[in-house]
Amino acid sequence: MSFRQISSARNHQKMRFHDGLPEGWNRDRFRQLCVSYAQIRGVSAQCIRTFEIIIDMISPSAFRDPSQEPFCYARQETLIAGRGVTDRTIHNHERELEAIGLIERRLGANGSRCKRKGLGLFLTPALNLISEMLDAEVQSKAEKKEHDELRGDRSRLYQYVKHSLAVLASLPCPPDGASDMMDEFGSWPRADKLKYLSLDELRAHVQAAHDLWKRIEGHVAKRGEISGEPEASFGCHIQDQIEEKILSCNAGGEVTMPSANASDPDCSGSGPNGPAHCLESNHPTETEPHKAKKLPRVNNRILYELASPDLRMHIDSAGDGEQNPNPTLYAIETGVCSRLSEIGTNISGWHAAIDRLTIMGAILAGVITDARLSDPKLPPVVNPGGYLRGMVKADERGELNLISSFMGLLARRAREEEDGLPQDHKNRI
Incomplete structure (x- = not known):
C-alpha cells in the first residue's frame, strides 16, 4: 500500500x-x-x-x-x-x-x-456537519426575511408608482418620457410571481422599481414645469394628489396582481383583484368617517421632526440615503415599517394598523410607538409590537385618540429642545 x-x-x-x-x-x-x-x-x-x-x-x-x-x-x-x-x-x-x-x-x-x-x-x-447546518439555517432565515421585506417594499412602490403615473397621465401636457415610464411599470412581474424570484433577482427588480419611482418623483418635484407654480404657502398639488391615494401592501406577494396595462393612460383603474386583505389591491371607494376624524393634520416635515434619531436614519435610508427634513411619504412609510421591524414588531402588527387606522394613522402610531421607547417620564415599553396592537384594539373599542398622543409628542419634543439634547440629536433636528 x-x-x-x-x-x-x-x-x-x-x-x-x-x-x-x-x-x-x-x-x-x-x-x-x-x-x-x-x-x-x-x-x-x-x-x-x-x-x-x-x-x-x-x-x-x-x-x-x-x-x-x-x-x-x-x-x-x-x-x-x-x-x-x-x-x-x-x-x-x-x-x-x-x-x-x-x-x-x-x-x-x-x-x-x-x-x-x-x-x-x-x-x-x-x-x-452540525455546525455547517446551523450556519446554513441562520443564513436561510436571514435571506427569507430579506425576501419578505423586499416584496413588501415592492408592494409599497407599486402603489406609489401606479398613482403617480395616473396623476401625470391626467395632465393636459404629460411630461416627456411618461409613456416609457408606463411601459416599464406595465412590465413589472405580478405580486404572486415575486416569491418565485431569487433573492438577487428580487433585489434587482426592487432597485429598478425604486429608480422608476425616483424618476417620476423628479417630474413631480419640478414646481411649475407641469402643474403651474404654486403659491408660496402651498405645496405642489400634484404631490398632494399622489399622496392622498397611497396605500401599502400586506399580502407579501401571495395574491394575484394583474399589472397595469401600459397602453392605458390611467393606471389607477388597473389594480389587482386580490382579496381585501391585500394592500396592493384597489383603493377602497369609501373610507370610514371615524378614521378621518381621529387623525391630526400633519405634513411630512412635521413627521420627520417628531421622529427619533433612529427612525430618521431609517427614513433617510429609504429616501436618497441622505438627511432630508422634508422626505417623501414613501420614505416615511418605509422607514417606519423598517424601524418597527428593528425594535421587534411583527409585520402582521404593522399590517393590522394599516387596515384599521389607514396609512397615515399607522405611520403616526408607528412614530408614537417608537418614541415611547425613549420616554423618560413613562414606564419603558417592553413589547413594542404589543403596544402597537394595543393601539389598534383601542381604536376598535373607540378609545384611541391619536390627536392627543400626537399633541403629547409635540409637547415632549418642545420640552426636550428647551432642556437641551445631546449634540448628535440636535444635529439631526
Whole structure:
C-alpha cells in the first residue's frame, strides 16, 4: 500500500468518528435540523421522508455515544413500507442524501445491509456537519426575511408608482418620457410571481422599481414645469394628489396582481383583484368617517421632526440615503415599517394598523410607538409590537385618540429642545 493510500485510509477512518450531539440535544432536534438543511439544499419532499424513516430506525442513544456510529441497516423494502415508490426511487434518495452530506452508504454486494457486519446507511457525516447546518439555517432565515421585506417594499412602490403615473397621465401636457415610464411599470412581474424570484433577482427588480419611482418623483418635484407654480404657502398639488391615494401592501406577494396595462393612460383603474386583505389591491371607494376624524393634520416635515434619531436614519435610508427634513411619504412609510421591524414588531402588527387606522394613522402610531421607547417620564415599553396592537384594539373599542398622543409628542419634543439634547440629536433636528 502506498503512502497516499495509507493517508487516504486514515482520513477516511477519522471521519467515521463523531462528538455526539450538542449538549441538551436529542434525536428529534437533530432530525429537525437535518430536514431543514435538506430543504435548503433543495431535496424533494419524498427524499426527506425517506431520510426521516432512516433516522427513526436508529436508536436515540447511538447519536449521543461517540464510541458508536448511528446507522440504519433496514432493507430497501422496509424503507418503502407501502409508500408507493420503487426500489430505484429509494436508491436515488440514498444517493441524493449522500451527495449533500447527510449519510454515508457502506453497503455489501448488491447493496446488502447487515447489522452484524456493520453495513448500512451511516449518519456520522451528518453529525460532523452540525455546525455547517446551523450556519446554513441562520443564513436561510436571514435571506427569507430579506425576501419578505423586499416584496413588501415592492408592494409599497407599486402603489406609489401606479398613482403617480395616473396623476401625470391626467395632465393636459404629460411630461416627456411618461409613456416609457408606463411601459416599464406595465412590465413589472405580478405580486404572486415575486416569491418565485431569487433573492438577487428580487433585489434587482426592487432597485429598478425604486429608480422608476425616483424618476417620476423628479417630474413631480419640478414646481411649475407641469402643474403651474404654486403659491408660496402651498405645496405642489400634484404631490398632494399622489399622496392622498397611497396605500401599502400586506399580502407579501401571495395574491394575484394583474399589472397595469401600459397602453392605458390611467393606471389607477388597473389594480389587482386580490382579496381585501391585500394592500396592493384597489383603493377602497369609501373610507370610514371615524378614521378621518381621529387623525391630526400633519405634513411630512412635521413627521420627520417628531421622529427619533433612529427612525430618521431609517427614513433617510429609504429616501436618497441622505438627511432630508422634508422626505417623501414613501420614505416615511418605509422607514417606519423598517424601524418597527428593528425594535421587534411583527409585520402582521404593522399590517393590522394599516387596515384599521389607514396609512397615515399607522405611520403616526408607528412614530408614537417608537418614541415611547425613549420616554423618560413613562414606564419603558417592553413589547413594542404589543403596544402597537394595543393601539389598534383601542381604536376598535373607540378609545384611541391619536390627536392627543400626537399633541403629547409635540409637547415632549418642545420640552426636550428647551432642556437641551445631546449634540448628535440636535444635529439631526
